[in-house]
Amino acid sequence: MPVQREAEGRERLSPQPLILATGRVGGGGCSSSEAANALSLPPMSSLIQVLSSGVAIGCVYGLVALSFVLIYKATEAVSFMQGELLMLGAFAAVALSFGLDWPLWLAALSAVGLLGLLGAGLERLVLRRAIGQPHLVAVLLTFGLGLMMRGAVTSVPAASHDMYRLPFADRVLEIGALALSLSHLQVIAATVLLAVLLTAFFRLTRAGLALRACSEDARMAALMGVPVASMHTLAWALGAALAAFAGMLLAPITFVHLNMGLIALKAFPAAVLGGMSSLPGALLAGIFLGVAEALAGYLLPEGFKDVVPYALLMLALLLFPAGMSGRAQVRR
Amino acid sequence: MMRLRGVVVATLVLLGAMLAFGADHALGQATLVATYAIAGLGLAVIVGQAGQIVLGQGALVAVGAYVEALLAQRGVPPFISIVLAMMAGCLAGACASLPARRLGGLYFGMSTLAFAMIVEEVLTRWESLTRGGAGLSVPALGWAGMEAVTPLAQFLISAAALVLALVLCRRLCAGRIGRAWRAVREDEVAAAEACGIDLVRAKLAAFAVGGALAGLAGALYAHWIGFISPEQFGLFFSFELLMLVFIGGARHLRGAVLGALVIVSLPQFITLLRDVLPGDWGRSAGVESVLFGLVIVLVVLLRPQGIAAKGRAG
Numbered sequence: 001m002p003v004q005r006e007a008e009g010r011e012r013l014s015p016q017p018l019i020l021a022t023g024r025v026g027g028g029g030c031s032s033s034e035a036a037n038a039l040s041l042p043p044m045s046s047l048i049q050v051l052s053s054g055v056a057i058g059c060v061y062g063l064v065a066l067s068f069v070l071i072y073k074a075t076e077a078v079s080f081m082q083g084e085l086l087m088l089g090a091f092a093a094v095a096l097s098f099g100l101d102w103p104l105w106l107a108a109l110s111a112v113g114l115l116g117l118l119g120a121g122l123e124r125l126v127l128r129r130a131i132g133q134p135h136l137v138a139v140l141l142t143f144g145l146g147l148m149m150r151g152a153v154t155s156v157p158a159a160s161h162d163m164y165r166l167p168f169a170d171r172v173l174e175i176g177a178l179a180l181s182l183s184h185l186q187v188i189a190a191t192v193l194l195a196v197l198l199t200a201f202f203r204l205t206r207a208g209l210a211l212r213a214c215s216e217d218a219r220m221a222a223l224m225g226v227p228v229a230s231m232h233t234l235a236w237a238l239g240a241a242l243a244a245f246a247g248m249l250l251a252p253i254t255f256v257h258l259n260m261g262l263i264a265l266k267a268f269p270a271a272v273l274g275g276m277s278s279l280p281g282a283l284l285a286g287i288f289l290g291v292a293e294a295l296a297g298y299l300l301p302e303g304f305k306d307v308v309p310y311a312l313l314m315l316a317l318l319l320f321p322a323g324m325s326g327r328a329q330v331r332r
Numbered sequence: 333m334m335r336l337r338g339v340v341v342a343t344l345v346l347l348g349a350m351l352a353f354g355a356d357h358a359l360g361q362a363t364l365v366a367t368y369a370i371a372g373l374g375l376a377v378i379v380g381q382a383g384q385i386v387l388g389q390g391a392l393v394a395v396g397a398y399v400e401a402l403l404a405q406r407g408v409p410p411f412i413s414i415v416l417a418m419m420a421g422c423l424a425g426a427c428a429s430l431p432a433r434r435l436g437g438l439y440f441g442m443s444t445l446a447f448a449m450i451v452e453e454v455l456t457r458w459e460s461l462t463r464g465g466a467g468l469s470v471p472a473l474g475w476a477g478m479e480a481v482t483p484l485a486q487f488l489i490s491a492a493a494l495v496l497a498l499v500l501c502r503r504l505c506a507g508r509i510g511r512a513w514r515a516v517r518e519d520e521v522a523a524a525e526a527c528g529i530d531l532v533r534a535k536l537a538a539f540a541v542g543g544a545l546a547g548l549a550g551a552l553y554a555h556w557i558g559f560i561s562p563e564q565f566g567l568f569f570s571f572e573l574l575m576l577v578f579i580g581g582a583r584h585l586r587g588a589v590l591g592a593l594v595i596v597s598l599p600q601f602i603t604l605l606r607d608v609l610p611g612d613w614g615r616s617a618g619v620e621s622v623l624f625g626l627v628i629v630l631v632v633l634l635r636p637q638g639i640a641a642k643g644r645a646g
Contacts, residue, residue, distance in 0.1 A: 078441075129633055135385055135437070135441070136578065136582070137632055139385075140574065140578055140628055140632050141628075141632050144625040144628030144629040144632065145629060147621045147622070147628065149625075150618070150621055151619065151623075151624075154618030155619055265445075265449065268445060269442070269446060271442075272439060272442045303453070303457040307449070310446035310450050313442070313446045314431065314443060314447065317440075317443045317446075318430065318431055
């Protein structure tokens with residue numbers, strides 16, 4: 001069944017007029033105006049708008065993928081709770097900002113910090129036991145922890161009933177015919193800033209060097225005097241804080257709500273496309289997927305957009321099993 | 333000896349549950365346990381025997397359920413439609429295992445996740461066939477005027493299917509292909525290069541068997557529940573199945589039955605527990621997730637080898 005479906009999809013991907021000829025598009029069918037819209041070449045300005053929103057959402061994918069890869073490299077644990085951490089971080093910011101009337105920047109920073117502490121605490125209490133065990137142990141542990149976080153947020157009535165919007169500036173920036181959403185530009189700028197900070201941390205600080213050493217070869221790092229156990233704690237703290245940061249960035253794009261963590265499911269393809277071992281690779285793959293998805297939403301009939309990241313992942317795994325960066329080990 | 337004890341224990345548990353909750357309710361739950369156990373058995377073959385990480389087994393069950401539902405709606409007799417559902421599951425499993433030709437471990441696990449997402453999306457979007465998120469209602473399992481509508485009949489069918497599946501898996505695992513699976517699980521390179529095991533064939537066979545069992549479980553599940561929709565078979569279901577296999581002890585086939593018993597009865601215990609909890613907190617919707625997550629974490633921490641691991645290797 002899926003095979004037949006893929007074949008249909010591929011047929012539709014190539015020449016656009018074919019859609020009009022068959023007159024039947026996507027699962028539910030599509031109006032002729034949409035097809036005609038897809039036929040005409042997109043005007044430059046709307047293409048740039050699509051690209052900017054794609055890059056913005058891709059930054060969030062990339063950051064979540066980054067947090068995932070950071071944890072995976074340092075501790076060999078596969079974390080299935082990054083989405084829940086993201087959601088929890090956004091709700092923490094909402095609680096601090098609306099509940100305690102803190103200024104937004106302070107609430108956001110505190111929420112990221114709190115989630116970092118939570119990550120460190122969970123590592124000490126629970127996740128430490130997964131080291132050296134098969135992947136499945138970490139997968140199930142983090143899934144269980146994620147369920148608990150989700151359940152905890154659900155049982156707060158104010159959280160499960162309403163959607164919140166963090167009061168980030170949201171205006172539309174008009175440059176000539178071009179209308180760009182300011183929140184998208186904010187997300188992109190914040191991601192660039194964070195990437196610079198992270199690079200500085202990994203290149204310039206002692207802890208960053210130790211963390212890198214630990215990710216390369218934990219045993220050798222231990223022999224060189226790196227406190228490996230503390231580095232694992234640091235990795236989880238950083239991973240949780242990064243996920244929370246991604247939550248802050250997602251908050252102005254979508255609302256803050258219970259299911260916003262589902263975005264992490266698109267971060268997995270990004271992490272794998274990036275080769276699972278490269279932090280810049282994960283970020284870039286995330287942006288690539290965001291753009292691909294936005295373009296697919298723009299050019300292809302409705303319904304294809306959500307499949308694009310997974311279809312690209314399957315294709316990439318089939319064609320380039322060594323990862324896009326080409327250096328990853330094939331079998332882990 | 334072991335088998336006899338298992339049967340005796342299972343009968344005692346069933347009789348106890350019938351006394352405690354009433355016969356129909358207990359039989360309904362036992363039917364679910366047997367159906368989950370079939371799907372779990374399929375996953376146990378892939379994860380426990382062949383050592384592959386699968387994060388999207390729910391999609392294979394979904395394929396079986398939808399094929400069965402669509403065929404049953406068109407009046408195809410069950411012994412044909414269930415076989416076709418199993419074949420569809422088998423084929424979907426083979427498709428899902430394609431990346432395993434060149435990938436191992438986690439990368440492959442991620443590809444199964446992507447596969448499951450694609451299947452779920454197709455089921456949601458192909459509205460002309462599956463009616464999308466609105467779901468399909470499934471007629472009762474029946475042929476030539478006889479319909480399995482009583483809990484007893486449903487339980488007997490599920491249990492018979494489970495026993496057949498167990499016997500089949502046991503025979504497979506004891507044979508040449510089972511040895512190949514365990515060799516692949518222990519060390520892919522050594523298995524392939526030193527012993528002349530065809531890796532691709534071994535993985536494909538594991539997925540074909542696992543997919544067929546998932547298809548069978550899906551077909552039965554569709555009839556027993558009477559209504560299917562894509563989100564029933566989403567990521568949470570896939571993880572429930574993983575959990576089931578893990579609780580039972582991935583390397584033991586009989587663990588699947590034990591794991592299914594725990595996974596199916598857990599929500600009931602959680603409902604009981606909620607009544608005990610003080611104040612309003614016990615009534616809010618999130619408590620179930622919290623408790624379920626807690627059980628997962630505790631089981632993984634306290635019994636990392638699974639509950640069935642105490643006894644002899646199965």
